[in-house]
Amino acid sequence: MSTAPARRTRAPRRAPEERRAAIAGAARAVALSDGLGAVTLRSVAARAGVAPALVAHYADGGMDALVADAFARIVGHELAEVAALVSTEDPRAALAAMIRTLASGERDEVTAVWVEAWALGRRNEALAAAVRAQMDAWQELVRGIVEAGVARGDFRAADPAEAAWQVLAMIDGTGAQGLVRWGSTADRSDLLLRAVEGMLGV
Amino acid sequence: MSTAPARRTRAPRRAPEERRAAIAGAARAVALSDGLGAVTLRSVAARAGVAPALVAHYADGGMDALVADAFARIVGHELAEVAALVSTEDPRAALAAMIRTLASGERDEVTAVWVEAWALGRRNEALAAAVRAQMDAWQELVRGIVEAGVARGDFRAADPAEAAWQVLAMIDGTGAQGLVRWGSTADRSDLLLRAVEGMLGV
DNA sequence: CGTTCTATTGATCATCTGATCAATATGTCG
């Protein structure tokens, strides 16, 4: 039965920056597949093919910082993706494209990361700071869309900054609900798009 | 310095149902003050003034079930409170009162419990079931208000059931954001009320 | 080749988790 405890061969020696990046990438992968709460010294080490002590060695601010970094990388990547998707479109189409992408159901892992970040952020100050930063970045993106829409007369919003927060709250709330309720996919995007367009007076 | 490890006197013998209720109450208290994730065998035992083994003895479905029960009690209590607050008012006032209450900032602990429940619900099926049940109950309450408002001509909503989900998503999303962003209180209620009234065409 | 630097590791620690079980203490009933 070869109950071999999966002996690991010694990891090849790497330049510190390279190893650091590999570990950060492993943390990101663990967070996406098993959740932010599963980002532990040992799980990250296993994913990176490295001894747990090495992860501790490179995690300067402790595991809290590594978790915060994994969150920032995941969400930052998603933001960049959506920003690229949205940049060329006119405001209404951009809003619809963004919502369709975010609620498509393939992003459940990212949504779960967001929800876990809000929860864990209460006990992990580094994570809380990262969450605030990413929320600000998202709000900026949405505000830009709203402002463009208002300028064009497509949207109606007295305060685009406030409207952006409202849109994000709607997106996040729907996503959180979907985590426990609708298994994976779903056409939550319709529900969501109608609500947001209602809020923006489309 | 009396580093006395706080020796506990033996807990007085109680009727099983009474003890069961006391333990459930302790779990509720721990969840409210330290979060759902802090509801552990030992923390609940300490709060109840009882040996950890006794908590395990009375937690029939394991700690998962105890956590789910604590969640259901907390959220169910809040629902009953809000339902009572809202029952006599006309729809517009009821909606405003509900939102003012929920976003008042004194409910941050309950909001945190919701967010943690969404996160933990992915690994705790009993909790996930409780979350679904409470979401349904809330949706029913909101739907009632929306329907009354539509009947009266105060609100405009093609599908009150869908509108209720949208209102809840907005409330939940705003609450989740507030957990990490705005320290405790805040006049999120204004932001929230304006958004919801916009959605309902007030 | 031999030396040096350092990336990597195994071992270990203290602490936490949920859980089980025999032993004990307490209340009740005959």
Added chain:
DNA sequence: CGACATATTGATCAGATGATCAATAGAACG
């Protein structure tokens, strides 16, 4: 008062967590 039923407990287990430190191994350089 004595015996029974059972609520309660201490001890203990296996597993997981973050973290530290001396020892090791590998590569680069003289």
